[in-house]
Amino acid sequence: MVGDTGLRERKKTRTHQAISDAAIALFLKHGFDRVPVADVAAAAGVSKPTLFKYFAGKEDLVLHRITDHRDEYARVVRAAPGAPPLDALHRHFTGALTGRDAVTGLNDHPEVLGYHRMVFSTPSLLARLSQHSDREEEALAAALAEHPTAGMDDLTARLAAAQIVAVTRVLARDNWRRLDAGRSADDAHPDALAAADHAFALLAAGLSPT
CATH class of the missing domain: 1.10.10.60 (Homeodomain-like)
Incomplete structure (x- = not known):
């Protein structure tokens, strides 16, 4: 059996x-x-x-490769209960850049480049991708609100999650644009890393308690 x-x-x-x-x-x-x-x-x-x-639908035939990462940021936060959540997410994202994870946009395999070009140029795929981002925000907000060192109420957690998901989405698209313009992933990696460090520094400044 x-x-x-x-x-x-x-x-x-x-x-x-x-x-x-x-x-x-x-x-x-x-x-x-x-x-x-x-x-x-x-x-x-x-x-x-x-x-x-x-x-379930035609768009899912494409976007399941992204939704395979569903709730990833929430898992990262929950896996580091003693660390500031933003630090854990920063390390996770930069590690994914080094690993050339396609979800960061920093992967120059021809199929991956074509895949991102298709997603970013197809309205129905972008609309479904936005729904995925909404779910990611909800899961991350819940993880932030529960985190023992974050000290966030529900509203603050939702605001923080929206900013974090938006920032990583912008970083990923910028990385893809670098590669689509002809640069290799290895050549673009230092700029992608610097952009991620800058973005997370801005997040840290904006999310720090006043």
Whole structure:
């Protein structure tokens, strides 16, 4: 029984990955708005109803790669109960830059560059991305309000979370723009790191108690 359950889960994971890979490949080649969902299903070797069992909508075929990071900032804050939350988030973001995490925008693999170009140029994807940011703010605000050293009431936590999520989104887009202009990730890394340090310093000054 346990073996059957594990086999089913592995099959579901493979199907999810196959659909995702087929979707991204088709969208990057032809454009998001020009590829119907039926074509994605056919390329992945599944039916359209099966596709929608794995992905709620067409935008989710793209943005699940970002939503895989769901609640990440909240987890970072909760994992460092003895450290100032902003310090923990700063270290996390700069570490992700060094690791060339695609979510920071500092990844020059051609598919990643094309992926970001598609997201930033497609209104429906940007709208869904905004919804993801709203959820991130809510989760981060809850973590900040609960943090033992942050000392934030609910309103302050929500205001802080909105600023932090917005800042990291701006940093990521600026990083992508550097690479889209032709720079390599290695060449752009010092500027990306300096920008992150500057941004978090501004956050720290703005969020410090008066």
